[in-house]
Amino acid sequence: MKPNAVKLSQQLIQIPSYSGVNHQVLEFLGSKLSALGFACDFMEFEGENSYAVNNLHAVFNPKNSEKVLYFAGHTDVVNEGDKASWTHDPFAAKIVDGKLFGRGAADMKCAIACFVSAAEEFLEKNPNPDFGIGFLITNDEEADGVNGTAKVLDWMQKSGKKITHCLVGEPTNPSKFGEMIKIGRRGSIGFKVKITGRQGHVAYPQNAINPITILINLLKILKDHKLDAGTKFFDPSNLEITSITSQNLGGNVIPNTAEAAFNVRFNDSHSSQSIIDLVKYACEKTVGGIGFVGATYELTHRTSGESFLSDPKFLAPIVVDAVKKITGQTPEMSTTGGTSDARFIKNYAEVVEIGLVNQTAHQIDEFSEVSEIEQLQKTYLEILRGF
Numbered sequence: 118m119k120p121n122a123v124k125l126s127q128q129l130i131q132i133p134s135y136s137g138v139n140h141q142v143l144e145f146l147g148s149k150l151s152a153l154g155f156a157c158d159f160m161e162f163e164g165e166n167s168y169a170v171n172n173l174h175a176v177f178n179p180k181n182s183e184k185v186l187y188f189a190g191h192t193d194v195v196n197e198g199d200k201a202s203w204t205h206d207p208f209a210a211k212i213v214d215g216k217l218f219g220r221g222a223a224d225m226k227c228a229i230a231c232f233v234s235a236a237e238e239f240l241e242k243n244p245n246p247d248f249g250i251g252f253l254i255t256n257d258e259e260a261d262g263v264n265g266t267a268k269v270l271d272w273m274q275k276s277g278k279k280i281t282h283c284l285v286g287e288p289t290n291p292s293k294f295g296e297m298i299k300i301g302r303r304g305s306i307g308f309k310v311k312i313t314g315r316q317g318h319v320a321y322p323q324n325a326i327n328p329i330t331i332l333i334n335l336l337k338i339l340k341d342h343k344l345d346a347g348t349k350f351f352d353p354s355n356l357e358i359t360s361i362t363s364q365n366l367g368g369n370v371i372p373n374t375a376e377a378a379f380n381v382r383f384n385d386s387h388s389s390q391s392i393i394d395l396v397k398y399a400c401e402k403t404v405g406g407i408g409f410v411g412a413t414y415e416l417t418h419r420t421s422g423e424s425f426l427s428d429p430k431f432l433a434p435i436v437v438d439a440v441k442k443i444t445g446q447t448p449e450m451s452t453t454g455g456t457s458d459a460r461f462i463k464n465y466a467e468v469v470e471i472g473l474v475n476q477t478a479h480q481i482d483e484f485s486e487v488s489e490i491e492q493l494q495k496t497y498l499e500i501l502r503g504f
């Protein structure tokens with residue numbers, strides 16, 4: 118019988134596995150991979166102000182080849198929310214009208230099942246391949262992401278495990294399988310700025326310093342500044358204001374402080390540091406400028422990820438050809454969307470993300486089309502053949 122990714126997807130969905138430690142889901146996967154001849158390592162990492170996480174590393178490399186293609190993914194799922202709002206139990210993995218429903222169906226248990234099944238089918242015909250095949254599966258991508266993929270990669274390097282190319286099975290398509298693969302991501306940094314002026318009577322503004330006026334000037338400068346025009350694989354960088362607050366002391370009172378938050382999604386022509394420098398410069402120029410002497414500002418920031426591009430030289434063309442062969446469609450090589458563990462992997466290997474449709478990821482009634490799960494399994498098999 119042909120390996121069946123749909124059945125395996127259902128089995129994975131039926132094990133609820135929230136971020137952190139879940140032995141059942143990884144032992145289940147590990148037993149599947151061991152049966153195919155993979156050498157499995159289970160590892161638990163903890164610390165760095167985060168909870169413990171278990172991870173699975175598995176590799177099949179009979180010729181000890183220098184070239185090793187990994188599949189990276191996560192078994193953890195986000196909370197299902199209000200169970201009663203689901204049309205089908207989120208952990209029953211029911212198939213209705215050609216759709217497989219369940220938490221993790223799109224993000225991303227089906228993709229794991231597809232790669233396991235593709236590897237099984239590939240190894241049946243090629244039991245002694247000229248390259249290694251590996252799995253890096255973490256049970257924490259959705260939450261902190263501290264004791265997951267990054268730590269396994271570090272462990273791999275220290276124990277001499279080779280990784281040259283990597284597929285990440287995150288759902289990459291907006292509405293239909295075959296539309297989009299990802300070869301990089303924008304960086305993301307969030308800022309908060311607080312302006313302190315001097316409180317006073319609106320009728321006597323000369324005795325006060327209005328922090329709202331300063332804040333509006335600052336935000337206008339930041340918003341008007343064109344960060345760049347986009348690069349070869351990236352859209353233009355963008356700054357979005359997400360909140361503006363003040364003390365709201367009443368119609369006749371100039372408040373003492375005003376705060377704003379904004380987020381910058383930036384492409385590969387910037388780093389988080391260059392964005393921070395720019396924002397600081399704008400703060401320096403605005404606060405304490407003409408008429409505002411005496412005002413001060415506090416700026417805090419948090420970088421969630423640097424931008425990166427994984428040079429699409431070897432693996433990406435193979436992935437594009439495989440998608441074309443299975444779907445008849447040429448996928449876009451994109452760098453849009455939120456972050457993923459590819460941001461860690463790109464430091465070790467050429468990485469390409471290709472998975473199912475992300476439309477219902479994290480939603481109530483998350484699902485994947487059974488026909489698309491089958492297409493993804495075939496596409497992964499094509500990639501293994503082309504590698």
Ligand SMILES: [Zn+2]
Pocket residue numbers: 191224225258287288
């Ligand atoms: Zn995911």
